[in-house]
Amino acid sequence: MKRALPLLVAVGLAAAVLVPYLALGGASFEPTPVADPCAFREWRDPGDLEEALEQIALSALDGAACELGVSREDLVLAVRNEEALEEFADEHGISREDAEQAVRDGMLRAVDDAEEAGAIGESVASLARRVVESVPPWLVLETLESLEFLLP
């Protein structure tokens, strides 16, 4: 027993550091996991048109990411330019057209949802649909920027 005492003290000292570190979240100090795009994300009451457009875009990304089985963040990184979208399509074994179509479908659904929720009016919804249908996804946000004159 006397011989085991130093060993027990050593274990105790190690635990005295390790246990508080774990209790303070040491085991989960890693990049925050991204949210499930298929899970319901609540619509905030948009304060202005800009916020409404943002929520449409985010909701669209969620829908498309869910359909493609990837995260919203992976998708937003993929649609930032043409080259990134090609890379994304290769990596996930889908064609570029399928990826583009998924993003478009998601955006159209989001515009419908926003219009139904009363977040945007009929004319803005119609304009947004036209933008989504006529330009590649990586250009959608740039096109939205051109709508800035509509914002208050």
Place this chain on the structure above:
Amino acid sequence: MRAALLGLGVGLALADSSIVTLALPEILGEFDVSITNVAWVLTSFNLVLAALAVPAAYIARRRPREAFAVGIVVFVGASLACGLAPEFEVLLGARCVQAVGAALIVTAALDLLSTTLGSDVRTIGVWVTAGIVGAALGPAAGGVLTQVLGWESIFLVQVPVALVLLAALRGLEAKPLPEPAGRPQLTANVALLFVSGGLVAALFLIVLLLVDGWGMSPAAAGLVVTVMPAAAIVVTRFRPRSLGVRTGVASGVILVAGGLAALAFMPRAGWAWTIPPQILVGVGLGLALAGLTELALAGRADQVVHGGWTLAARHAGVVLGLLLLAPVLTTALEESRDEAIRAGAAEVLDSRIPPLDKLRVAQDVLDEVARADDAGELPDVERAFEDRPDDEDYGALVSGLQEQLDRAISSAFSGPFLLAAALALAALVPVAVMRRRTA
């Protein structure tokens, strides 16, 4: 004074086992070699030291004064060649020769310390502690020199210091030739190998995390990591006499493994969080390395040759640690990078900055990540926000992105720290065998 000079010699020679850690990116840039190849600047020294420690000890046991002097000359010549190397192959070759000099210096110093101090326990204490201090301060010293004067200075400043060590030989008389050495103490040396594998993590990974991971200056990081050798020195000097050597070794191994595991689970990024684990590792190393060296040399007629075996075991452990941990860390960093980019994208999307600026911010952050990758640096989040408003929303986003970066880097080091803890803990197996045999 003589003992201090001999201790300095051991510390200087063994500092070279880790001194180039923070200089590797600069060496890589200068010679245009791959990351795998540049790591050999570190590995080759330890490999040659492990391979030649015992042959060097056989030479040192016969003529310790001459072996020490020749070791210094070889070390000085090789250090000059390292500092002036025009090609990568020359640098690698010179590092191998430097290890030959280091093997002669360290093994001969054991004999000369024994002649100077008289007591075996004190000799082992000074010899082991000097090695721990040298290896522990090596990365930070190399980092400061690289930052201030360039990587070549790491080797060139060692030249005058090594030449001063020759003063230790003045007026020193050689002891009579000892009896034949006999077989090495296998279990103690195997345990040393495992503990030293864990030591690699403690020395290399902490400094890499502080400097390359959390952006500390090498000088500040050097100050932070002095905690570990300081704890080792205190425990080596004040170890309770009532504590048996084997029990002390087992306790030390548990403390080293516990400290390394705590480093794997730090709850925040910041140097202060490394202090308690460093104290555990330092105390553990003081108990384990000194105790195992004492066990390996106990009752042996020829201390120098058996000291050579312990040196070989320790540096074989360092090589094992490097070979195991380097690929694990590289893979973990790549995985963490991808997770951090995803988490960063989520921060941008969920931030309160103007919606239409989000995609541009994401692109600017990715450009900064790519630039940092090419330069072998840590991404500077604020650089991506240089031309943006300095308001609350952008400020919150910068903090959020920095937090994700810290989380990614810290979590990438978790696996290697845990692996090192397991490696250190494996030393309990030979220690247990030793206990059973001697029980």
